[in-house]
Structures are given as C-alpha cells and as structure tokens.
Amino acid sequence: MMLTAIGLMSGTSLDGVDVALIETDGRQVRAFGPSGYRPYSEMERRMLRQALYEAVNLPQRDARPGILREAEHVVTLAHAEAVAAFTAQHRISAQEIDIVGFHGQTVLHRPERGMTVQIGDAAALAKSIHIPVMHDFRAADVAAGGQGAPFVPVYHRALAQSLEREGPIVVVNIGGVSNITYIDGTDTLIACDTGPGNALLDDHMYRILNQRFDTAGQTAAQGKVDDAWIRRALTLPFFAKRPPKSLDRNDFAALKVDGMAPADGAATLTAFTAASITRIVPLLPKVPKSWIVAGGGARNLTMLRMLRDRLYPATVEAADGLGWASDAIEAQAFGFLAARGLKGLPLSYPATTGVPIPMTGGVIARP
Numbered sequence: 001m002m003l004t005a006i007g008l009m010s011g012t013s014l015d016g017v018d019v020a021l022i023e024t025d026g027r028q029v030r031a032f033g034p035s036g037y038r039p040y041s042e043m044e045r046r047m048l049r050q051a052l053y054e055a056v057n058l059p060q061r062d063a064r065p066g067i068l069r070e071a072e073h074v075v076t077l078a079h080a081e082a083v084a085a086f087t088a089q090h091r092i093s094a095q096e097i098d099i100v101g102f103h104g105q106t107v108l109h110r111p112e113r114g115m116t117v118q119i120g121d122a123a124a125l126a127k128s129i130h131i132p133v134m135h136d137f138r139a140a141d142v143a144a145g146g147q148g149a150p151f152v153p154v155y156h157r158a159l160a161q162s163l164e165r166e167g168p169i170v171v172v173n174i175g176g177v178s179n180i181t182y183i184d185g186t187d188t189l190i191a192c193d194t195g196p197g198n199a200l201l202d203d204h205m206y207r208i209l210n211q212r213f214d215t216a217g218q219t220a221a222q223g224k225v226d227d228a229w230i231r232r233a234l235t236l237p238f239f240a241k242r243p244p245k246s247l248d249r250n251d252f253a254a255l256k257v258d259g260m261a262p263a264d265g266a267a268t269l270t271a272f273t274a275a276s277i278t279r280i281v282p283l284l285p286k287v288p289k290s291w292i293v294a295g296g297g298a299r300n301l302t303m304l305r306m307l308r309d310r311l312y313p314a315t316v317e318a319a320d321g322l323g324w325a326s327d328a329i330e331a332q333a334f335g336f337l338a339a340r341g342l343k344g345l346p347l348s349y350p351a352t353t354g355v356p357i358p359m360t361g362g363v364i365a366r367p
C-alpha cells in the first residue's frame with residue numbers, strides 16, 4: 001500500500017526545519033512531492049544552543065529541566081508552523097496525508113549511556129496539524145544496543161536503486177555532523193558518522209566573522225590549510241574505529257583553530273571535514289567508485305573541491321546534479337521511515353547502527 005507522508009527534519013546544524021512530501025510504500029519511492037524550509041529565528045537558535053548545552057547532564061531521556069521545556073515548546077511550534085505553511089502553500093489538506101515523520105531536535109546523543117534525546121512534543125504537533133505523527137525513531141535502536149544513528153541509510157539505499165553509477169556508491173550527508181551510506185549492490189549497506197560536517201565551521205564563522213556559515217565556501221577558498229593540525233586531529237580514536245559509529249554534534253567542539261587567521265581557520269576546518277570523510281575509505285570493504293554529496297555541505301564549493309582532490313580517482317557529485325533535492329533528503333528520509341515504521345519494517349540494521357538485529361521503531365501520536 002502506498003502512503004503519502006510528510007517528513008520533518010531539524011538537524012544538528014540548528015538552522016531550521018526541513019519539510020518534504022513523499023509517496024512511498026516504505027520500500028520504494030513512487031513520487032517526490034514538494035519540499036519546504038522554515039528557518040529558526042536568531043532567538044530560537046540561541047535557545048536551542050543553550051538547550052544543547054544544558055542537556056549534557058540530563059538524568060533521563062524524558063526529563064525536561066530548565067530551558068529544555070521551553071526549547072521543546074519552541075521546536076514543536078516551529079514544526080507546526082512549518083507544516084501549516086507547507087500544506088497551505090501547496091494546497092494540501094490534512095486528510096491527504098497518512099503520516100508525518102517527526103524527527104525532533106537532538107539535544108543529546110550518548111548511545112553508550114543508552115541516551116539519545118530528541119525534543120519536540122509529538123502529541124501537541126498531531127493535535128495542531130490534525131495528522132498522525134510518528135516520532136522517537138531512534139529510541140528502540142539505542143535501547144537494543146545500537147548507536148541510534150545514522151538513520152538515513154535505508155532511504156539512501158532506496159534513492160540509489162535507480163542510480164546508474166559505478167559501485168560501490170557512497171552517499172555522504174554533510175549536515176552538522178557527516179555521515180555516509182556505503183551501497184554495494186542490493187545486499188551491502190554499511191553506514192556511520194564519519195566526523196564533523198559543518199558544525200565546527202559554522203561555529204568558527206559565527207564566532208570570528210559573525211556569519212551563520214561560509215557561503216559557498218568563499219572564506220575557506222581564500223585560506224591556507226594547516227595540514228599538521230589536521231593530521232593531529234585525525235589521531236583522535238574515533239577516526240580509527242570501524243563502522244558502525246556515531247557522534248554527538250559537540251564531540252569535536254574542543255578542537256580549536258583560534259590562533260589562525262579567520263580564512264585559514266575556515267580552510268582548515270573545511271579540509272578537516274573532507275579529510276575525516278576520506279579517512280573512512282580504508283575501513284570500508286572496497287574502495288568506493290562514486291560519491292554523492294548531500295546536505296547543506298554540498299553547497300560549499302570549497303568542501304566539494306577538497307573532497308574531489310582527496311577521493312580521486314573516484315567521482316564526487318552533488319546530489320542536486322542527480323535531480324535529488326539535496327536539502328530535502330533528510331526530511332524525505334523521515335517521511336520514508338515513518339512509512340516503514342507504520343509497516344513494521346526495519347529502520348536500522350546491524351551494519352548501519354550496530355543494533356544486534358534489524359530493528360523497527362517509531363511511536364505514533366494521533367490527533
């Protein structure tokens with residue numbers, strides 16, 4: 001049975017809410033609908049940063065002390081607004097949508113402590129938009145001993161099915177954190193977080209130049225990469241670990257480029273992301289032939305150039321060039337995952353999150 005699903009994603013970049021419509025049976029995509037975006041305001045973003053900071057010491061995953069309660073309310077409202085604006089713009093009625101996949105905002109990701117926490121009130125959202133909402137996708141995986149991330153690989157596999165590229169193919173998503181999906185034929189699906197994405201670079205741009213990000217990679221393009229800094233950073237134990245493995249947004253926040261000129265810092269952090277993505281290659285079964293880059297990082301042309309240099313002779317293409325909606329992929333993925341969750345299909349596998357057996361997940365809140 002085909003379902004019409006809306007997926008909602010608010011990633012570790014804290015930039016805003018992505019919305020996407022998708023028609024799917026949870027195995028294949030029948031049609032892509034439109035996508036949309038509702039940015040967070042500067043005030044909302046500040047509150048989310050504070051929530052991440054305060055979440056470090058959360059005693060239980062459902063506790064919402066201090067600013068976390070207010071931040072959860074802000075996240076819920078922003079998503080409700082995102083859906084309302086999206087459905088109004090495209091003249092879609094609530095009855096036409098079978099399910100909404102609501103990821104929420106991750107404020108803490110500590111799978112080794114059995115904790116992955118996404119804030120956002122699914123029951124309130126369902127009531128507000130009058131559509132059933134599936135949420136809490138990661139909890140069952142973590143409870144069963146998985147990393148609880150990444151969750152997009154099953155969707156990357158569905159997208160790659162119709163792609164004519166020499167395998168193995170890797171889809172790399174450069175959000176706040178970077179994650180890869182390695183696809184070799186229909187059977188092999190391996191995934192993990194690889195290291196930083198845009199978060200360190202965004203934080204640097206914000207702190208030093210008061211810009212939210214390095215538009216198109218222009219600042220990094222003018223800087224000089226500190227190769228010794230990168231070699232040192234890559235000695236952190238995370239990079240030698242085999243997949244599956246996952247990260248918290250702030251796992252590398254202690255790595256500073258403070259002594260460098262602003263452009264050199266941007267160049268070095270951009271190269272660090274490219275280098276840590278490349279570092280995964282020897283940990284994969286075969287050397288990938290084709291790389292597809294998605295997420296906001298695909299708009300960073302310096303990042304793409306550095307990836308091309310490091311991954312040569314493999315090909316590196318931005319997902320947009322394939323007709324995929326780069327910015328909407330993660331939102332589409334959570335619509336797809338909601339459809340899978342409804343059908344009890346696995347969301348994660350031993351080779352994507354390290355969960356002992358293929359695991360379904362998601363919890364439904366009805367309006």
Ligand SMILES: Nc1ncnc2c1ncn2[C@@H]1O[C@H](COP(=O)(O)OP(=O)(O)O)[C@@H](O)[C@H]1O
Pocket residue numbers: 010011012013014015016174175176177198199202212213214215216217294295296297299300301327330
């Ligand atoms: N035009 C652009 N040039 C360079 N980087 C960009 C551009 N647009 C977005 N980005 C980067 O992408 C990030 C958002 O990516 P996104 O895929 O939404 O990540 P997440 O899933 O973590 O929210 C921004 O914070 C920024 O670093």
Ligand SMILES: [Mg+2]
Pocket residue numbers: 009010011012013014015016017018
């Ligand atoms: Mg985002």
